[in-house]
Amino acid sequence: MAPTDVIAWLLDSDPALRWQVERDLLDAPTQQWEATRARIPQEGFGAALLAKQDPDGQWAGGAFFPKGFFENHENQLLPGQPWTATTWSLTMLREWGMDPAPLIERNTAQLLAENSHWEYDDSLPYWGGEVDCCINAMTLANGLWLGADVESLPHWFLEHRMEDGGWNCEWESGSVRSSFHSTLNVLRALLIHEKATGGTGATRAARDAGEEYLLERHLAWTLSTREMPGPWVDHFLYPPRHIYSALRALEHFRLAGRKESRMEEAVAMVREAQQADGTWLQQKVLPGEVWFEVDVPEGESSKWITLEALRVLRWWGEG
Structure with missing residues (x-):
């Protein structure tokens, strides 16, 4: 395809993708890409995923895993975890750029506060997060998007940062070295928090240090071997x-x-x-x-x- 054909191919897509092509590759007028983005909850991927939401505010009846997942799959080796539960579904809608208004109209943030609990420990309230850095990063970003009270989570990230500047979801298992995956997910959430609230001196410093962790490795290599991790x-x-x-x-x-x-x-x-x-x-x-x-x-x-x-x-x- 010629470059113009690639753009035409990209434009022939779901509104969740098309609006980003219009804004970021074509510099289309704001009115144009905003009109395309406004279609996300009405058609295509966005509308289909909204239709899967449960009356209690969740998706698939669970916070991170579908309801009954562990009981139904006890002692079974599965090829991968399901991606249908609440945290994954909210993250998709947010990352597609959907206006949260339809979810706010459904009182989703409050419903999740009342009805959703983490499979790791069902005494942990949904918007308070759990022990996994990546889960908490998605929860912070999704909570800010929906207007939930997630202000405890930036402090949690400060308390769970590794000495080398990043984060690791396996900290509870004793890991003391940062992970590329965990660090990037936390950085994305801290940036969203900073843009939404201004952040604090401590959270801004933590983001700078986490970015430096990745930059020291040129986003691609381990420090010790200069090989991809x-x-x-x-x-x-x-x-x-x-x-x-x-x-x-x-x-x-x-x-x-x-x-x-x-x-x-x-x-x-x-x-x-x-x-x-x-x-x-x-x-x-x-x-x-x-x-x-x-x-x-x-x-x-x-x-x-x-x-x-x-x-x-x-x-x-x-x-």
Whole structure:
């Protein structure tokens, strides 16, 4: 495809994706992309996912896992966890850019406060989070979006930061070194918190330190070996869920307005993954139950990944 064909291909998509193409790749007038974004709760992916919400405010009857998941799958080895419960569903709607008004009209934040409890410990209130950094990062971002009281969570992140500057969801199991995955998820949430509230001196400093953790590693390498910590670094996927990639890290820094030379190796990974037809492939699909598919199978050209890659390269100055 010629560049113009790639854009036309991207525009022929769900409103959740199309509005971002209009705003971020075409510089369309605000009125145009806002009108497209306003269609998310009315049609396509957004409307379909809203229709799955339970009367008690949850999805699939659970906070992080569907209701009864552990009882129903006891002693079974499953290919992956389900992605249908409340936290994953809210995160998808928020990351698609949907206006939270339909959920606010349903009193979702209060319903979840009353009815949803974490499978890890059902005495923990939903908006108070649990013990997992990535779960708490999604909860902070989703709570801010819906107007819930989540102000305890930024303090929780300050208390659970590793000495090397980042975070690790396995801290409770004794991990003392940060994780790429956990650190990026917390950074994304702290940035959302900062943009929504201004943050505090302590949370801003924590975000700076966490970003430095990734930048010291050029978003791609371990400090000790200068090797990728895992194949996920340059394997781009959608939906990414909680998984780190160089592309997802660059998207964070784009939103944070921070650009520097230590990102060049990550940018090269994005650039080199572009196909001859101008698209990027779905390189991994996380197994597990979903409400419905929102992207292509592994090995096919992904509109979501192509959008994000083109957006990052444009920000970098290459598109």
